Amino acid sequence: MKFSRRAVLAHIGAAGLSAALPVRSPAQNAYADLEGRPWFFFNDEQARFVAAMVDIFIPEDEFPSASQAGVVDFIDLQLAGPYGRGEGLYLQGPFPESTLPTQGYQLPYPPAELVSRGIEEVEGGQDGIRLVDRDLAGREAFVGALSGTQQSPVAGGFFDEMLKLANWGYFADPIYDGNRDYAGWRMVGFPGAHAYYLSFVDKHNVPYPVDPKGIAHVPGEGPAEFLETRSREG
C-alpha cells in the first residue's frame, strides 16, 4: 500500500498544527521529484511526529516551516540511507552507562535506530498526551522539555539528532529533497553552489542580488516572488 506524503502531512493539519499543507511548486529537479512514493524509512505515525517536532524547531513565518520545506522527506531519505545505517560511525562496544559530555555520542545505535527508539520513548510525553494531539503551545512545551533536561541518554541523543537533521534538511542543497524552493537559502540570502566572486569580494557593502541555484542548476525564485505566491495561496 502506498501513502502520499502529502496525505500523511495533511493529518497534522487536522490535529491542529498552525501550519497549513506544505506549499510546493511542481518538483524543481529530477533528484527531488519523489512525490507520491511511500516513505523510505518512517511509518505514518513517525512521520507525523517528526513533522510536528521539526516545525517547532523551524516554525513558519514569512518563510516556510521545516516540514513545508521538505525536511521530513529529507530526514526520511537520510535515515533510510548510509547515514541512517551508521556509515562512518564507530559502533564497537563496550558501551558504559557513565560517560563524559566531552566524549560525545556513546550510544550503540546508528542514527535510524536512535530516531525510532527516541520517538517510541518520548511519544506520550510527560503527561500521556501525544505530541501531534497537542496545540502549538503544548508542542512547544513538549519539545522544550526534551531540550532542557536529559530524560535519558536515548531521549537526549534523539533530541540532538533531530535538531541536527532538521537544520541539515532546511539548509542542505535541494538535491537531498529538503530546502524546497530554496527556502533556507532564500531566507538568509545564500546564492548556492554556483560561486565565483573574484571580481566582487572586495566591493564593500554592495548587495549581491542573485537567485539561489543548487548543484542541479535549478534557478530559485526570488523572495518577492515567493511571498506573492504564498499570499495568493492563502
Place this chain on the structure above:
Amino acid sequence: MAARTLPKTDVVIIGGGWTGLAAAYELANNGQRCVVLERGRYRHDATYFAGPGEHDDLKYAHQYEHMMDVSTQTLTFRNTPEQTALPMRRLGSFLPGQGLGGAGIHWNGQNWRPLPQDLQMRSFYVDRYGEQFLSDDDITVQDWGVTYEELEPHLDFFERVAGIGGAAGNVGGEIREGGNPFEGPRSRDYPNPPMKQPIATTLFAQGAAQLGYNPFPIPSANLTAAYENPYGAQLHPCTYCGFCERFGCGYYAKADPIICIYDRLVGHDNFEIRFNAYVMRVDKSSDGKTATGVTYVDEDGQEVFQPADIVCMCAYSLWNVHLMLVSGLGEPYDFRNRTGTVGRNYAYQTLAAATVFFEKDILTNPFMGAGALGMAIDDFNTGNFDQGDLGFVGGGYIGSTQTNGRPIAYQPTPAGTPGFGLEWKRAVRDNYNHSGGVLLHGSSVASPSNFLDLDPTYTDVFGRPLLRMTFDFPENDRRMAAYGLERVVEIVEAMDSVVSYATVNRAGPEQNYSVVPYQTTHNTGGAVIGTDPGTSVVNRYGQMWDYHNVFVFGACLFPQNLGYNPTGPLMGLAYWTLEHMKNAYIPNPRPLMDA
C-alpha cells in the same frame, strides 16, 4: 605473519599527503626507488573536486566524505588520566584525511612560519624571564633543536611549492609596512600578492590599527595569481567561492599535494603509489637498530610485507604515533613515572573568539570566502609582547577570517538567542549578512598529563588497540586564552559599525576540552623532535634515535604547538629532513647525531 613479501625498495613512505608526496618527489628525483602506501583511494582535483558537485555542504562539510572513516580506525578520548577513555565514535573536533593528498586537500590554506623564538621556546623564556618562569610542573615545553635560520630556506621553498600569497613584514632584517613586523627575517618576499579583503576583515584591521597593532593579510595558499611552482605545476587564481575548508578545490586554486606535487611526479620511474594500502606496522630487524620495512593490508584484505632500506613515516600526526606504539618503535611514554617519549607532549590549539554583529548597512556577503581569507595581528604571539607579569608562556595570532557562508553551520546569532524556534529563525535571517568574527588562534603548551598511548579495551577493525588521547587545556593555556580574549574584545570594541558581540572561549573556566565541536585539525606532538633522546623521539634531523633508517614527518614532531596553523612549519621541517637524508644519510646510512 605477512602472507606475501614483495621485492625490496629503497624507500617506503607511509601516507600520500603533503609530507609523503614531498618525500617521494625529492627522493625519487635523487635516485631512490620510492613506494608510497596510501590507506585511502585515488582521487584528483580535476575529476573528483569539480564544482558545482563539489559544492555540497552536507556531503563534504557535515558527512565528512573526504575525511578518514572512523568506523575503520578511531581513537579513544578522556580529559584526565583518572578517567576511562571512550571511543571518538564520529568525527568532530578535528578532521584527519584519507585518500590521495590526505588532509592536504581539505585544508584552509593558512600558511605560516614559526617565529624564531617558537623554535627555542624554553631557552627563549629562560633567557628573558629566568629559569623560575618555566618551573611550573604543568609545563614541559622545550626547544626544537633546529633554529629559524636553519629552517628558513625550507620554509621559503614550501612557500614556492604552494604559491603562497602574502605581504612580507621582514625581508633580510628590513621591516616592511603592511606585513607582519614580528616574523623572522625572510630571504625574499612571498611568491604572490595578498588576497583581496572583504568588509568584515577590513573593519577588523582598521580597529586593530587604531589600537596601535600591526594588521597584515593572512598568508594564503588560496592562489592570488596564475602561478607555476618550482616543480612545474600550474595553479589558478582563487575565485573566493566559499567552499574551501572541508572541500577539495576543483579550480586548481588552492595548493594541495595532488596538483602541486603528485601530478609532477606520477610516471617517474622511481615512483610507485599503492592505494587502499593500510599500514599495520613498521617491522624491525633482529638487532633492533633498524626497520626492515612495513606490513600493510592491501585492497583484497591480504597482509603484504614491503621491505625497504628506509622508512618514511608520513601519516597524519596521530597515526604516526599510533604506528610507533603498535610497532614497538621507541619507548612509550609512561605518565606515572614520566619515562619514555612516544606519545609524550601531545598538544592541540587553544581557541577563543568573538562573533561580531554589525549595523545593517554593513553587508558582509559571507558566502564570498576562502580558507585563508583574512587579516591578522601577531602582537600577542609567543614572545612578541611582555609576558613577565602575565603568568603564561605562548600566545597566538588574533585574526578575522571570512572562510564561508554555508548556511548549515554559518548561523551567527547574538548572545541569548534560543537554539531553535521563531526567535532563532528570525535571528539567523537578520544577522546572516551582517556578521563577522575575531579569533584568538592560541598556542598549546606541552603538559605531563596530556599524552597519547594505547587503549586497553577498544580496537580497530584490524584488531589493533586504538590510540588513546588524554587531553585537557593546561592552566597556562587557560590564562593565555583569557588574556587573549580580552585583547579580542578590545579590538572588537574599537571596530566601526559594531552593534554587539558574543564570545566563546574553548579553554574558559569550567570548560573541558571536548572532541565534539570542531576546533582545528592541528593535533601535534607525540613523536617530538629534539637533541636529547630522553625528551625526544627523533633527533634534530627527524631521524628516530632508536632506528636510524626511520624518518618521521609532520606535526607529531612539534615539541609543543605554536600559535599558528601547522602546515607551513611542518613542511619546512619536511624539506629540512629531506635535505639531510639526501646529502648526509643516503650516501652513508648511520645515526646523524650521537645519542
